[in-house]
Amino acid sequence: MATAHATSGELIDIRPFGPALPQVASETLVRAEHLEVFRLVLLAGRFLPDHDHRRPVTIQCIEGCIELVTGDRTLPMHAGSLVYLAGGTPHEVRAVDDSSLLVTLLVRRE
Secondary structure (H helix, E strand, O other): OOOOOOOOOOOOOOOOOHHHHHHOOOEEEEEOOOEEEEEEEEOOOOEEEEEOOOOOEEEEEEEOEEEEEEOOEEEEEEOOOEEEEOOOOOEEEEEOOOEEEEEEEEOOOO
16 A cells, blocks of 8 residues: 655644654655655664665654764754755765754655
8 A cells, every 4th residue: 555645735744743753653644756755663673774866865854863963073962953965975964863854845756
């Protein structure tokens, strides 16, 4: 069964999950022709290995704390912080605490 994604004009709740966070799965919220928005849940100690996206990306920390590693820089991100990465920027995401992130990608669907 396909996952339902938000439609144009539909409100999406991105408030922190709070104590329920460890039981919540990551999910794609919006999937459109050139845009993808997803809620990424990473529990403390977990990480996404070094990778990059061909197009620009923003990462917003909704709750918790992560470390965003880009080259030789490690940026601590706490709830309320946002970062923009140009396309092709290698990065790694490490969860310091149980965290949820809002990730927005420009995509090219072939």
